[in-house]
Amino acid sequence: MTRYIGSGEMADILRREGPEPILRRLTASLRADFLRWTDFDLSPRLASHSAGGVIELMPVSDAELYAFKFVNGHPGNTRLGRQTVVAFGVLADMATGYPLLISEMTVLTALRTAATSALAASVLARPESRSMALIGTGAQAEFQALAFKLALGVTEIRLFDVDPAAVAKARANLEGRGLRLVCANSVAEAVAGADIVTTATADKTRATILTPDLVEPGQHLNAIGGDCPGKTELHADILRRARTFVEYEPQSRIEGEIQQMPPDYPVTELWQVLRGDAPGRTGRDEITLFDSVGFALEDFSALRCLREVAGAGPDLDLLPEPKDAKDLFGPVFSKEGAFDRAA
Amino acid sequence: MTRYIGSGEMADILRREGPEPILRRLTASLRADFLRWTDFDLSPRLASHSAGGVIELMPVSDAELYAFKFVNGHPGNTRLGRQTVVAFGVLADMATGYPLLISEMTVLTALRTAATSALAASVLARPESRSMALIGTGAQAEFQALAFKLALGVTEIRLFDVDPAAVAKARANLEGRGLRLVCANSVAEAVAGADIVTTATADKTRATILTPDLVEPGQHLNAIGGDCPGKTELHADILRRARTFVEYEPQSRIEGEIQQMPPDYPVTELWQVLRGDAPGRTGRDEITLFDSVGFALEDFSALRCLREVAGAGPDLDLLPEPKDAKDLFGPVFSKEGAFDRAA
Structure with a gap:
């Protein structure tokens, strides 16, 4: 199962923690990851541009964890009552490739961007x-x-x-x-x-x-x-x-x-x-x-930090979990209901 | 809200449709998209390799829709009772950058891979x-x-x-x-x-x-x-x-x-x-x-087809939807509960 943090739970978590404590934790997480910069597999984000904006994927990994963020930038959205930037992110296990966490990142991105800005300013x-x-x-x-x-x-x-x-x-x-x-x-x-x-x-x-x-x-x-x-x-x-x-x-x-x-x-x-x-x-x-x-590393740090702060909670059946890992067909078409969560 | 199709609902949909009808629809969707190949913004997938396997992001877009798939490949997973390949995918609106659909794609990938193989064999x-x-x-x-x-x-x-x-x-x-x-x-x-x-x-x-x-x-x-x-x-x-x-x-x-x-x-x-x-x-x-x-285009076709087949259903609060698109802070920290789904 993949832990899910939607915008409702995210708001609950942030309210419970308070904006300054969460910024403090994010800053510590960011600093720790910036200090081990050379441990990461880095690449520029992958951008798809259109007339109205851009959609980007931002992946990064170290030996244990893989993270990516989906994020857009559409300046015209506010005219439609929509947000310029929305985002969600995923943490996955490098050893198995399985996703561990999927989370809203619109609010989390604003927090990590601010924490990164302040971290930079603290030395500049x-x-x-x-x-x-x-x-x-x-x-x-x-x-x-x-x-x-x-x-x-x-x-x-x-x-x-x-x-x-x-x-x-x-x-x-x-x-x-x-x-x-x-x-x-x-x-x-x-x-x-x-x-x-x-x-x-x-x-x-x-x-x-x-x-x-x-x-x-x-x-x-x-x-x-x-x-x-x-x-x-x-x-x-x-x-x-x-x-x-x-x-x-x-x-x-x-x-x-x-x-x-x-x-x-x-x-x-x-x-x-x-x-x-x-x-x-x-x-x-x-x-x-x-x-x-x-940069993708900032999202990695933010997701890693969030996972600790959030603890256990709701999860998604984003992946089938067949009893026999080589049998994907049977549970769907031969053995009724084997993927059903209630089963 | 973002439409969500987990592995439970995916199994329901595929069982309801039957394997051959769904393969027929996927093949038609694939053929239509291969025939308009030059309409797409194409790029090789972005791979993160480790000793045990690979995690990949596969994005593609045309003027209307953006799709990407997260997929791993870890041959050793079967020894842990886990699957070699698991996947999920996202369709998003190019005009706003908002995600429209997030879906399991482990089973869907097997279907689209088979449909692509058969489509190729039909001319080869x-x-x-x-x-x-x-x-x-x-x-x-x-x-x-x-x-x-x-x-x-x-x-x-x-x-x-x-x-x-x-x-x-x-x-x-x-x-x-x-x-x-x-x-x-x-x-x-x-x-x-x-x-x-x-x-x-x-x-x-x-x-x-x-x-x-x-x-x-x-x-x-x-x-x-x-x-x-x-x-x-x-x-x-x-x-x-x-x-x-x-x-x-x-x-x-x-x-x-x-x-x-x-x-x-x-x-x-x-x-x-x-x-x-x-x-x-x-x-x-x-x-x-x-x-x-x-290739990413095959996932685009599969997600586009799935969206039609699946119709309306459960969705996720993956994005905050503040009343004022410029106010992300207030609903979390000043106006109690404004992101809550029950609110």
Whole structure:
């Protein structure tokens, strides 16, 4: 049987644990897996593009576990009352190939993305960072705000979105969670004097959410919205001024902000900084950029963590379990009802 | 909501329809999709190999639908009382990226593999073919036998397996289905005088189930067991004598029997023959070989067909459905219970 965690149970689990404890556990899981980066069989995700968006499969494995996530990105979905990004994931046993867990990952992806952003910022932002501009206050926003509060001690969030309803939503959700919330009237107002700038917008275009004149020395930029070919958020001149960190270079060259740059544009992979193999921030005035696109290893860590947190629960008859492993035909067509769960 | 078909419901559906009608519908679905081959976004499957086996993701899409299958191949599983190959699949809507259906595919894969084999044989085997040797009588065997009966009018099946219990199992399952069943004492005995030879063995090795001295002029070889790097069933000299047909050349070069041959070894893709763009069998004495590895398009066809056959039924809360598509945080952490199915 395959353990199943739907969006109903996921909400129950997360509510029971609370957002900050779960972010703390996810961050620990992510850090542990980034530190053993070389144990994994890594590959860029497999993307199917269409006019309206993209569907991706993101597999990764170590010697014990295999994980993959199904995730889409369809910016036009919100016009239909649907979400831009939905996801589910699977953990499987490498020894037998059998799936162990299938879980919703729409909410879990938002949590792991935020935990990864904050993990990166913990080695890239100035240690005294207290304020963050949050440009784009859609589905990811509150998760980012709480992860940065938790990991860096951020106390002030400046919210900006072209959709005022989205700002009001984020504000209402973040109210009473120990953060000073400022609604900015423009990107410029949100960014001016902020220690950290997070961009989390959704258009599938070459957008320039941030222009070079807005960026200040010493800022850390956490760019999570540009994550597929043709979808970027930063002006290329910002990349020319910043030191840039990525998750997995082969994938980021295709999908990240750095798709705008020549192939020899220098980047550092985050795991190298976490392991102490490469420097993070090297000076107070340096502009650091975490060009995040979301990598399969993060989903592996999130599913591994979820499996521990969730414990036993409902499962699915996703696989037939014939008494004779070589007899698939008989239980269906000769021996009535042998696959039935009640049997 | 995502429609769910577990192995229990799958068995119900297949029993209700009957094996031959379902094979007929699958064959029609496969033929229709092979004929519009160029409408699809194709790629070789993404494989994660380990010492014990392989886990693969097989995606494919056209303008409307996206499909992928998760499938393993672990030859040692039968020693643990588990199946060598288990699978599940997903259909999703290209316009929104939302998953529409998640289904068991262990049984469905056996059916679609058999339907594909028979579809290929219908243009490659001699029209008067009536007898088939079936080497390897594991989980795939009965499906192959019935598909060949249906598509080609095969009346005699000669069964051989190194495991006598597997032969007895296949014989018992096929009894009373309008086939003359012969249990052979060796591969040679099964193959001698047979019009068609199907090899469906499971070892992850360079095996030589069939040697050149056994193969007779005019035979059609349906090799379905060799399907990943390092796993083959035929002696290379058989490939040198045969005209070889594959599903999707880039994948078959890596996974098929033809992995034994140089890159310029000539092959023809099945869809070209079905469309009349390339010849199938060109003479009575020609040895034809369908070097089948299983391709994502076949799963697409099978899932599309299944969705029609199954109709409405149970579904999963695999995706959260927040009232405000930009508010993922609120329903979990601020607005109690908003994702709960009972709410």
